[in-house]
Amino acid sequence: MISIEIRETTDGYSTRYDVFDTSSKKKAVIKTVKYQIYSYKKDGNTYFLLYDNEMNINERVFKFINFYSKNTYKSVNTKLQYLQSIQLLYSFCELFDKKINELKEEDITMFEYFMLGKSDTNSLETKLYLSNQRTQTTVAKHIANCRTFVKAQRWKNAELFTASQVTKRATKHYKKELPKFVTDAEFEQMIDFLDDTEIFSEERKLELECIMRLMFECGLRVGEVLGLTIEDIIEPSEKTKNAFVAIIRNRLSDNKRQKAKTCMNITSKNDYQNPDYLYTKGYGYQTVAGNRELYEDIMDYVNITEKRINRSIRKRKKCYCYADNITKQYKKNRYLFLNERNLSCLSYDALRNDIREIFEGCNIPLDSNSKSSNLCHRFRHGFIMQLLYVKNMPLELAIKYSRHTTVEGLEPYNNPTDEYLISKLNEMNTKYIYKREKS
8 A cells, every 4th residue: 555645845835745656765755745825916806726736727616616506795804715715625635636626525525525635434545744723713614615616506415515523613612712702891990981081082982882782782883884984874763673783784995994894895996886786685685783871972073073074175275084885975075083182084904903992991901903803893892792692682583683694603702701691690699589589
């Protein structure tokens, strides 16, 4: 039996695998597999290519990444993530002489072992040396991306592309360790801190309170908040049960920090006339509702900033806060939240620094700056935890409020700490004791 060794080397978006025959004293390369990812821009759009060993373009992958209907409006980073997963899949199949559309369940398990850098249990004569150490969470994501690709090709084995139970359990455990969320008590503490502190101006205090409430009470992501414009805020009415409505959508004028990641991506102003953008709720746009009190605070902030804009215009200073006008409700549309020192839309860095000041002022523990656990996102986590543990909302209803498409989408947010679970248990026991004493 031939004993082989596979070594992986990466250079940017190029991945190479050298296969060595180690059954003899002198190791010899018997096979080389190399796939490279390239990108180019045309008419303002970024297109991706996957080249094989012979520098041939994979047409099937090219069409899927760049023109498949569900990928058309995905971000550049999302497309790249899909392509890196597909690059792994093609490399694996070429290394082990398999065809993607003929892969069986045991082959998917072997693919999973391959990405983890482990020898498959059915192939103990194969040793893997990978330059990239992939976690089981990353492997599960790669398998899910490959499943989407295979399904788009209408190949019958798409349903086999699921992570093993071991990987699923490890992924679930990993997500459980992500911090943390803003509790109801912490949120009240932060609002009280804003009222009392002299760190911020009155305008900034009002702005920060509106932003935190949009994230904690309405469940907006930080990018969705920063992308809001004045035409996106619909005043309360009888039709809306006295609640205001915020419309979440993307615009060509948005910067990368203002993106609503689950809404249709805009590549040209022609997209504003696309029926999907205008009328397809959940894809072209999304809506959230908030109470009248928050609406009045937002309008107070808008009035304050409008006065600042008008003063600057009279002094012939330029404004950098204008946004693409979709509804023509206003003569000029502008972003809702502004930087205090100039008339530009509020920057993510400025908001992040102020939120950190508030956390520190309230002695709330800080976490790392990782994307999955940043301080701003804790508010949305807190919103969903309120749905699940305070309002005890059924999962099927909670996903409507959280704007997820499946119940599984709630899993990364469902991460109560031990302290939180104990407090909930004490609340339940207190209610039980009170009822027993009353009876």
